[in-house]
Amino acid sequence: MTQNEALRPSLDAAVEDYRGYAGLRPLAGLLNMKEAIGKGLTVNESVERIKRIHWSLKRLHYALAAHIPSTPVYELKMAFSLHAHYCAEHVGEFAKRVREMRQPPYGLEMAPDPALDQFLDEVLGARSTPALLLGLYDKAFPALIRALDHLMTDTNRLFDHPTYRICRFTLLEMREAEEYGREAIRCLVKDTDREALGAWLAALDRLLAAAGDMDGREAKSGETVERIFSAAPYKYDPVPRRDERFIDPYNMGVNAEALLFDPETDPLPKTIMLYFKRMREIDVPEMMSSILAEESGKPWEYYQDMTRQLWDEARHAMMGEVGFVSLGVDWTKIPFNFTWSLGLNTMLTAKERHAVLFTIEQGLMPRKNGKEHEWEIGVATADPLTARIQDYDWADEVLHARIGKDWLVPQLGTQVEAMAFGDRAWTKILVDWKKWKEDGLTEHRNWWPEIYRAACRHWQTEPDEKLLQYNKTYENARADLKEVAAG
Ligand SMILES: [Fe+2]
Numbered sequence: 369m370t371q372n373e374a375l376r377p378s379l380d381a382a383v384e385d386y387r388g389y390a391g392l393r394p395l396a397g398l399l400n401m402k403e404a405i406g407k408g409l410t411v412n413e414s415v416e417r418i419k420r421i422h423w424s425l426k427r428l429h430y431a432l433a434a435h436i437p438s439t440p441v442y443e444l445k446m447a448f449s450l451h452a453h454y455c456a457e458h459v460g461e462f463a464k465r466v467r468e469m470r471q472p473p474y475g476l477e478m479a480p481d482p483a484l485d486q487f488l489d490e491v492l493g494a495r496s497t498p499a500l501l502l503g504l505y506d507k508a509f510p511a512l513i514r515a516l517d518h519l520m521t522d523t524n525r526l527f528d529h530p531t532y533r534i535c536r537f538t539l540l541e542m543r544e545a546e547e548y549g550r551e552a553i554r555c556l557v558k559d560t561d562r563e564a565l566g567a568w569l570a571a572l573d574r575l576l577a578a579a580g581d582m583d584g585r586e587a588k589s590g591e592t593v594e595r596i597f598s599a600a601p602y603k604y605d606p607v608p609r610r611d612e613r614f615i616d617p618y619n620m621g622v623n624a625e626a627l628l629f630d631p632e633t634d635p636l637p638k639t640i641m642l643y644f645k646r647m648r649e650i651d652v653p654e655m656m657s658s659i660l661a662e663e664s665g666k667p668w669e670y671y672q673d674m675t676r677q678l679w680d681e682a683r684h685a686m687m688g689e690v691g692f693v694s695l696g697v698d699w700t701k702i703p704f705n706f707t708w709s710l711g712l713n714t715m716l717t718a719k720e721r722h723a724v725l726f727t728i729e730q731g732l733m734p735r736k737n738g739k740e741h742e743w744e745i746g747v748a749t750a751d752p753l754t755a756r757i758q759d760y761d762w763a764d765e766v767l768h769a770r771i772g773k774d775w776l777v778p779q780l781g782t783q784v785e786a787m788a789f790g791d792r793a794w795t796k797i798l799v800d801w802k803k804w805k806e807d808g809l810t811e812h813r814n815w816w817p818e819i820y821r822a823a824c825r826h827w828q829t830e831p832d833e834k835l836l837q838y839n840k841t842y843e844n845a846r847a848d849l850k851e852v853a854a855g
Pocket residue numbers: 681729764765768854
């Protein structure tokens with residue numbers, strides 16, 4: 369027995385029992401002395417795993433954002449907006465951590481593993497809602513959660529604390545996303561869907577095995593897996609689709625702004641138009657998706673900012689939904705047209721779309737008929753929910769104006785030039801009110817009296833006869849149309 373071995377048991381015990389001054393936990397309480405001595409990854413190993421997590425988050429962000437218009441179910445559009453926002457936020461943190469530890473080139477723009485990349489191609493290429501949900505929430509998010517979990521367990525919390533910390537916060541949001549996704553699978557994916565997708569789901573597992581799992585921690589199977597959904601190059605689908613609760617999508621029969629900003633009308637009935645305008649904002653995430661999908665090569669902060677705004681717009685739509693539920697009004701009786709996102713997504717370039725959005729949002733800044741005015745109406749209704757909806761709807765525009773100034777204006781010169789560019793682009797999407805009617809796409813039915821009556825039952829008031837006659841449409845309302853959607 370060497371002298372060292374003889375000392376061993378007492379050294380182990382000393383390590384085990386090691387405490388700080390007056391019994392304080394050492395090492396800032398992050399880990400015990402035994403772990404600090406005994407475990408950890410090399411910087412290379414840590415960076416390799418971070419780069420794989422970074423790449424996966426980045427590609428999942430794209431997949432989530434890209435499927436917002438073409439996925440019909442409204443709740444999924446909203447959830448994809450949130451999960452895309454989560455991914456976008458964390459991509460930046462992992463990239464930053466690589467730059468903290470390594471000199472350029474960082475290799476952040478390259479796929480870290482061809483099998484992993486093929487796995488992500490397949491998820492992006494999913495052709496149906498069940499496939500997309502299973503790819504994302506039954507395969508990709510669980511693999512991402514495993515990768516984060518393992519990195520936190522395997523790395524030394526003292527030596528690699530910044531990595532540990534970003535994994536921990538990322539995990540929190542990825543788990544939330546995965547939980548929502550699992551429930552969505554339970555609600556929307558039938559056993560027959562799963563069966564029909566069996567070969568594809570098995571291929572996803574085989575791709576992860578070929579990559580040694582998302583983080584490359586396992587031995588790589590080395591198998592070559594045939595491409596299925598990604599056999600043909602991915603093609604972004606910009607056409608917005610809505611589920612069957614969204615009726616009459618070309619209906620432009622009720623001019624919300626004309627009633628909202630009419631000084632002769634009482635504030636309370638205007639609540640309906642405020643909620644309508646909020647919920648109609650579904651079309652902004654549908655439209656911003658196409659900017660994110662088609663603008664490549666920008667700094668990550670661009671995608672991060674734009675995705676944050678996309679999520680804000682989704683929140684505004686949901687605020688409108690909350691409003692209608694609070695009134696006991698069945699919002700499925702109201703047509704929320706999709707003509708704005710359809711027109712922009714199919715007829716303009718990404719830069720033009722961003723400029724139209726910027727022009728509209730700048731138009732909402734002045735007091736008259738802008739966000740402040742809407743908030744005043746909200747306050748005047750004496751309903752705290754309506755006031756709160758408008759308060760935050762207005763506040764979010766402060767950030768959105770900044771995002772436009774940071775990213776769009778420098779591309780187009782000055783603010784005035786950017787707005788003029790947006791205005792010109794907007795004229796290309798002239799709303800063909802009459803033609804939609806002639807083509808049988810819509811009757812532009814006046815939904816106002818029915819919804820106003822329903823709200824009056826909730827308010828326990830008699831409908832005002834004159835207000836029941838309200839019948840202004842968006843025909844000949846080009847100026848008002850500027851406010852449609854993005855407000
Ligand atoms: Fe906005």
